[in-house]
Amino acid sequence: MSSSTLLRRLALLAFCLIAILPFASRVHFVPLPQWFGEMNVVWLMLISALFLLPSGMLFERVPRASWWCLLLALLWGVQPQLVHALFPGMTYATALAWLAVALLAGLSYSLQQTFGSREFAVWLARAIIVGGLIQSLIGLAQLTGLANTLGLFYDSSHPTTNIFGHIGQRNQYAHYLMWSVVSGVYLFAVDRLARGWLALLVIWLGLMLAYAASRTTLLYLLALTLLGAMWHWRMRSAASQRLMWSMLLSCIVIFAAQFALPLVNHLVSLLTHAAVNNASGVERLAANGDDMGSRRLAEMGKAWMTFKSHPLWGVGWSQYAAESVRLQSLPQFASAGFNSGLFTNCHNLVLQLLAEMGLPVTLLTLGGFAWVIWPFFSEKAEAEGMLALGCLAVTLIHSMLEYPLWYLYFLAMLVVFASMSPAQTRRAGWWVYCLWMLALGFIGYQSVVTWSTYNELVGLYTQTDNPARDAKRQQRLAEIMEQHPLFAYHALSTLDDYLTADQGNLAQKLRWEERLTAFRPYPDVMMKKAQMLALAGREAEAKQTVSTALASFPTYAKDYLDGIDDDVPAWQPLREIAQQVFDRLPPQYRGGEGD
Numbered sequence: 001m002s003s004s005t006l007l008r009r010l011a012l013l014a015f016c017l018i019a020i021l022p023f024a025s026r027v028h029f030v031p032l033p034q035w036f037g038e039m040n041v042v043w044l045m046l047i048s049a050l051f052l053l054p055s056g057m058l059f060e061r062v063p064r065a066s067w068w069c070l071l072l073a074l075l076w077g078v079q080p081q082l083v084h085a086l087f088p089g090m091t092y093a094t095a096l097a098w099l100a101v102a103l104l105a106g107l108s109y110s111l112q113q114t115f116g117s118r119e120f121a122v123w124l125a126r127a128i129i130v131g132g133l134i135q136s137l138i139g140l141a142q143l144t145g146l147a148n149t150l151g152l153f154y155d156s157s158h159p160t161t162n163i164f165g166h167i168g169q170r171n172q173y174a175h176y177l178m179w180s181v182v183s184g185v186y187l188f189a190v191d192r193l194a195r196g197w198l199a200l201l202v203i204w205l206g207l208m209l210a211y212a213a214s215r216t217t218l219l220y221l222l223a224l225t226l227l228g229a230m231w232h233w234r235m236r237s238a239a240s241q242r243l244m245w246s247m248l249l250s251c252i253v254i255f256a257a258q259f260a261l262p263l264v265n266h267l268v269s270l271l272t273h274a275a276v277n278n279a280s281g282v283e284r285l286a287a288n289g290d291d292m293g294s295r296r297l298a299e300m301g302k303a304w305m306t307f308k309s310h311p312l313w314g315v316g317w318s319q320y321a322a323e324s325v326r327l328q329s330l331p332q333f334a335s336a337g338f339n340s341g342l343f344t345n346c347h348n349l350v351l352q353l354l355a356e357m358g359l360p361v362t363l364l365t366l367g368g369f370a371w372v373i374w375p376f377f378s379e380k381a382e383a384e385g386m387l388a389l390g391c392l393a394v395t396l397i398h399s400m401l402e403y404p405l406w407y408l409y410f411l412a413m414l415v416v417f418a419s420m421s422p423a424q425t426r427r428a429g430w431w432v433y434c435l436w437m438l439a440l441g442f443i444g445y446q447s448v449v450t451w452s453t454y455n456e457l458v459g460l461y462t463q464t465d466n467p468a469r470d471a472k473r474q475q476r477l478a479e480i481m482e483q484h485p486l487f488a489y490h491a492l493s494t495l496d497d498y499l500t501a502d503q504g505n506l507a508q509k510l511r512w513e514e515r516l517t518a519f520r521p522y523p524d525v526m527m528k529k530a531q532m533l534a535l536a537g538r539e540a541e542a543k544q545t546v547s548t549a550l551a552s553f554p555t556y557a558k559d560y561l562d563g564i565d566d567d568v569p570a571w572q573p574l575r576e577i578a579q580q581v582f583d584r585l586p587p588q589y590r591g592g593e594g595d
Contacts, residue, residue: 011051016127022409038408063109068368069102089485105419125183132180135165174214182390189243206257221251234381258282303346307354314358329551349399375423388420501531523553534570557582
């Protein structure tokens with residue numbers, strides 16, 4: 001094997017690892033638990049680009065997906081100049097993310113030109129299957145209670161019932177496993193996976209999807225069945241027929257696994273000598289046992305109201321959370337389900353964009369995406385299109401109910417699938433090539449210089465119980481907040497853990513709390529702000545803060561009562577408000593949310 005061939009294959013290997021390693025990351029350090037996994041996307045992209053560079057194929061042609069992402073990077077970079085941004089660094093970080101995935105799309109397209117669309121898609125599909133199998137085995141360890149013993153990520157509060165792999169959330173876990181199913185069907189359709197192996201893969205992933213208990217899986221199955229039929233209607237070939245029938249049968253197997261789960265639970269119980277009674281997504285849907293459905297609808301309604309109040313440029317990127325809390329006290333949201341968490345996202349991609357970015361940017365985002373993927377439908381249909389569109393369908397359906405694209409590794413994969421669009425491209429001029437190479441160098445530089453700040457923030461997160469030392473740590477966090485805009489919010493959020501509601505340096509602490517609650521009004525932060533306001537003699541504002549907080553987080557009433565000292569007279573009016581809310585709570589919500 002020649003050195004040039006080896007380098008090209010190493011480039012493809014590094015690229016394919018983007019579909020595996022970021023999702024499987026075991027490193028989740030607060031205050032930025034997803035940072036390391038997300039940076040894996042950037043680092044693997046840079047390594048792949050470095051290996052591909054000697055071939056002369058890197059950025060020889062630039063796909064539509066790259067130009068779309070570059071446009072969005074510019075739009076997000078400009079928005080802080082158009083709205084009152086409390087933490088503009090959050091918006092700039094997202095602009096950098098768009099620039100990174102613009103480069104990733106260009107790299108993806110360069111690899112497609114190097115290896116051919118079929119070979120590229122086959123290796124990408126194989127990588128996604130490997131990733132899915134790794135995630136499913138981690139899920140199995142969680143199910144059987146072995147995750148802690150093996151040093152794997154797991155939910156200590158629900159160690160054997162909350163199955164989410166290393167991705168950290170059941171719906172994202174199911175999302176990723178569905179990509180693996182689509183990949184298996186594609187490989188079978190193009191004669192790269194035997195029928196028996198596909199059957200084993202689908203049965204196994206179907207069971208683990210049932211254990212994920214994600215209700216969204218049912219929507220994926222419907223969409224993929226219809227998409228498979230449509231793609232066969234467009235292609236009219238033996239491959240498309242295999243694709244259609246294998247997709248249909250795979251979806252039937254996965255659906256059946258939802259109903260077979262009680263039998264599998266019994267078998268697992270016998271093997272592990274432990275009671276396993278996990279519910280499937282179908283069971284959760286039939287039981288309708290939580291209030292998330294009604295609360296999601298309420299959040300979508302609040303996002304629409306926020307958009308109508310800020311139609312041009314939105315309320316500001318990442319600034320929906322404060323609007324959610326502010327609007328919760330309105331009569332139309334009084335019957336929304338009880339929930340103890342702050343909604344930083346309304347759980348709908350389009351409404352979130354409208355609320356935070358305004359109509360023009362939302363139209364450019366959605367219209368640009370339609371422009372990117374339109375060649376899938378206007379050009380000749382190929383099996384690779386089904387792989388890309390099937391995975392895109394899963395991601396977009398999930399995005400209408402949650403926010404997977406707020407994680408760089410999911411956004412990166414969406415852009416990779418979009419870059420597989422069969423649009424015609426022209427050879428890039430030398431100046432275009434130079435600009436993309438400069439952008440690649442800039443992203444590489446940013447990935448290096450931000451590493452030290454990330455590490456420092458992780459080190460500052462835990463207090464030392466040494467007052468003098470902690471005072472210096474507070475001072476350093478305040479400096480990071482002012483000197484490093486990309487980390488300003490996370491520095492202030494960490495600093496908040498050091499602050500106490502007392503008279504010491506009250507004016508400065510109150511300014512910090514007011515800025516923090518204006519951006520992310522978490523219930524504990526709202527209470528601390530109310531206590532500081534009361535100590536500062538601003539009783540009316542303190543009472544209003546508690547009332548607003550408990551309108552959104554009524555289940556925190558007991559925690560508020562427990563946190564209000566009897567020997568502080570200024571806080572007693574706050575106790576009265578919390579007591580009134582507590583007395584109105586149904587019995588099952590009176591236990592509080594504290595540790």
